[in-house]
Amino acid sequence: MVALMTNETPVFLRACRRQAVPYTPVWVMRQAGRYLPEYRALRAQHDFVTMTRSAELAAEVTLQPLRRFDLDAAILFSDIMTPLQGMGISLTFEPGPVVATPIRTREQVQALPLLQPARDVPQVLEAVKLIRANAPRNVPLIGFAGAPFTLLCYLVSGRPSKEFGTARSFLYQQTAAAEQLIDHLADAMAAYLAAQAAAGAQALMLFESWAGLLAPPQFRQFALRGAKRTFAALKATGVPLIYYAHQGSALMDEIRALDVDVVGVDWRSPLSVARRALGPDKAVQGNLDPAALYAPPDELKRQVEAVLREAGTGPGHIFNLGHGIWPDADPDAVARMIDHVHEASARARSTG
C-alpha cells in the first residue's frame, strides 16, 4: 500500500520523498550499538547471535537510542548475515562473519535454498512488529538488508578480509556462477525486505558495504545488477527505498541508474558533488566523518554546518554519519550533533 504523505507524515519520510520539511531529519548508522552503555549492559548478558535471534532483545536494542536522543528514524537491530543463517548457511561471528563452507562452485550456488522469511527469520518480523508498537509515532522504522554483492563477498571469501581477494578473483574466474549467486541473493533479499515492510517497516535500506572494492565496469556487472533486481521487486511495497554504497565516490554515475528514493553517501564525497552526479530525483543521506564526533564541541558544530551547507537548502537531505558510529564514540557528542542538526537546519530555513 502506498501511504499518503501529509504534514502528519514523519519528517524523515517526507525528506526521503524530497518534500519540504521544517528541519533536516537525522539518524545514525549503528545508532543501536556498542557506544551506548545501555547496549553494552544487555550485551554483557547475551552474545551477539542471541541478540539477533530474539525479537524482544532486538526490539529493545533498537528502541534504546530513541529514549536517549531526538532521532528522526529507528533502524532495526540485526546483522546482514541473519537472513543467510535463516537460509541454513552455517556461520559464526569471530567477531566478523566466518562461513563454515565458503561458496566457490556453480554447484554450490545452485544448491542454495530459497529464503522464506516467515519460516526462516520469524524473529526479525516479530521484532519489526514490537518496535512499531513501542516506538514514537513520529519515528519511522527502517528495515534493512545487505546488498547482494556485499553478501557474495562474505560467502565466497568465507571471512572478512581487507581485499576480499578470493571473492574478487571469483568474479573473473567464474563469472557465470558469480552472476547466478548475485541473482539468487537479490531475490532472497527482496523477499526478506518485502516481509519487513509487510510487518511494518516504513522504509527499506540496502547496505553495499563493499562497493568500494569494484571498478565501475565490475560494479555494473555484479553489484548494480543485484541491487537493481532487489529494488525492482520492492517498488510494490510503496515505502521509500535507500541504497548506501560505502566508498562509492567513483560510482555515483552508475548509482544514478538505480530506481531508489535515497542514496546514502560516505564522508569522502562532498554532498554537493554527490547530488550533481545523482541528479535531482534522488534524496541524499549523510555524511559527517565519524571521526568528527571526537572534535571539541564548537568544531563539531562547524563540521555539522559544513555538511548542511554541502547538502544545500533544497529538499531531500537526511543527515547521518558517513559510516557507522565507532564503538568508543561519546554519546554526549551524538546528542550535541543531533540537536545541532535540528537547530542549524531550522535556522537556515527561516533565514535562507
Place this chain on the structure above:
Amino acid sequence: MVALMTNETPVFLRACRRQAVPYTPVWVMRQAGRYLPEYRALRAQHDFVTMTRSAELAAEVTLQPLRRFDLDAAILFSDIMTPLQGMGISLTFEPGPVVATPIRTREQVQALPLLQPARDVPQVLEAVKLIRANAPRNVPLIGFAGAPFTLLCYLVSGRPSKEFGTARSFLYQQTAAAEQLIDHLADAMAAYLAAQAAAGAQALMLFESWAGLLAPPQFRQFALRGAKRTFAALKATGVPLIYYAHQGSALMDEIRALDVDVVGVDWRSPLSVARRALGPDKAVQGNLDPAALYAPPDELKRQVEAVLREAGTGPGHIFNLGHGIWPDADPDAVARMIDHVHEASARARSTG
C-alpha cells in the same frame, strides 16, 4: 642534476615526462615480493626486517623480477616504515607495523629526531647503488617513501587498522600537533628521497596508502599539505616525481594541485576520468584491477586492452596494477600481462 631526455632515455622516464614512446612502459606495484618463488626462497632464510636492513638482500630482491619479466622500471625493495626505524622509532612487524610507543601528544611530536639518511639508513642508499650497478641500463630505478599522512596513521594509531580511528580522531582533537607531525614527516621523507636520488634513484614515488580515509577538506589540510612540502623540496633533484593515492577517486581535484609529473591511480577510477580531473600536465600510472590477473588468459588480455583504451593514445601513461600485486598471483599471468601491454600498445601506435 637534470638529465637530458633523448631516444636513449629509458621509455619509462620518457613516459613520466609525457614524451612520445614506442610502447606503453609497465611495472608492477610490489613486483619484488611474495608471489615470486625466488623471493619466497630468500624469505625462508631471512626475516622481513633483516631483508630491509641488508643492502645486498634488498638489491637482490629488487633485481629478481627484472630477470624474469620484461619490466620497464625497478622499484627499491624496502618498507615505508624503514626510515622511521632509522629515526629511532621502535616498531615490529606482526606482520603489519606495530609501534612500541604511539605518538599521541604534541610533546612526542616535538621530541622526534631529524632523519639523517647517511647515518640512519645507509643500507638503503647502498642498496640503491648496488641495484644501479646491476640492473639493465634501460630499466630505471624508482626510489620511494611513505607519504606523511600515511606514516602519521601508523605512528598515531600504533598498529594497522581498518578505520585508523585513533589517527583520524587525532586530526580533530589535536589539529595543531597533527599538522606539526605532518610537517616533520614531510621534511624527513624529503631528506630520505633526496638521498635516494643522490645515490642513483632515477624517479621518486610517494605512497599515500591511506588517502581514502579522508574527505577532501581533511585531505587538503593534512595529506596534501605534507605531500606538497615533500615534493617542493625534491624539485631540485630533477628526477620525475610520482604520487600514488590509494582510494583517491574523490580527491583528484585536490591532487591536481600537486606539482608532480605522474599520479598513480587505483583501479576504481577509470583513467579517462582521472586524466580529465588531473589536467594535461600530468602523466598517469595504473590501473588494472589486481584481481584481473586471475582471469583466463583471453579475458586478461581484454582487461589489459580496456586499461590502455581508457588511458588513450596520448603521451603520459605508465601501465601498472591499480594496487599491489597479491601474494598468490601467478607469475605466468604477470608475464602475459607485461607482454600484452607492450604488444597491444605498440600495435595501437602503429595503426591508430
